[in-house]
Amino acid sequence: MTVSGRQVVRAVIAGCGSALPRRVLTNAELSTMVDTSDEWIVERSGIHARHIAGEGETTRSLGAEAARRALAHAGIGVEEVDMIVVATSTPDLTFPATAALIQADLGVQKGAAFDVQAVCSGFVYALGVVDALIKTGQARCALVIGAETFSRILDWTDRATCVLFGDGAGAMVLVAEHHPDTPASPGLLVTRLHTDGRQNDKLFVDGGPSTTGTVGHLRMEGREVFKHAVVNIAAVMEEVMTVAGVQPADVDWFVPHQANRRILEGTARKLGIRADRIVMTLDRHGNTSAASIPLAFDLAVKDGRIRKGELVLFEAMGGGFTWGAVLARF
């Protein structure tokens, strides 16, 4: 580890929150809707249940609730917020951005609010963007929200995809603080983002404003995505640890995007991260795309597992393909 007395601006995680729709959809119930079984879903993905948005529950309402809880956890008032970034692929409207709608709901009146669209990697991308905005002095107190209602873009007759996803939202409050430039100081240490647009047809939605004029449905070549995920996730995790000068054994918690239990455990094994250091929520949330990382983080902070001062590695991979990782000292 490099140690220096030089002070730098860090984006520090000051609080977190989450929100889930009321309705829980179990594998047993899904088995009455499509030709599937609890055994198949659990064995192939690790998912037992997921939350599904009902009437009145949208990406905006879930995101705003998660943000309120994150601000309360941080002990920070809305008047201090000067940036809102929402990671979502299921916005309430084509425009304006869901972030603008949430800004109005919260009563935030300064700074900017916009959405980031990188599908399941959205939250990691949003952290990367906010980290840069805080370091360059454009924001001092940012809300980073991952919020999704994927149930509304699923083809409920396609058993290969509809069993995998769920709805929800998570949020973090990030504040600018001055700290010595060492991995021991709090804040985001390293963020790395990647895209390979040649793979855009492996995981996509077959509609949009400029093509069909419809919302469309999610389509995925699961086995292809799986193959790339294992390679890309391990590579970007190694990349951020190398840049930060830390070893896998230094990482206290691995908070990954929750797509598939086999991907998470395989990656951790490959990098030498202990299984009991992985925060796993996909059993109860399914894959909530950009919401899965902040949902998992919030759960593990609130149940006392992740504590202040610990080193946390976030990673995600999704449609695009996009992938990325963030190493942070909480």
Ligand code: UT7
């Ligand atoms: O979040 C963004 C990133 N997304 C991911 O990382 C997802 C990556 N992919 C995966 O997690 C896995 O590929 C899946 C969980 C989607 C699928 O698991 P798999 O082991 O790759 O299964 P498969 O797609 O190769 O399908 C195996 C069999 C097929 O039958 P045949 O062709 O072997 O006869 C499918 O038709 O399972 C069948 N199948 C199902 N059977 C029961 C597919 N879906 C279902 C289902 N229930 N829901």
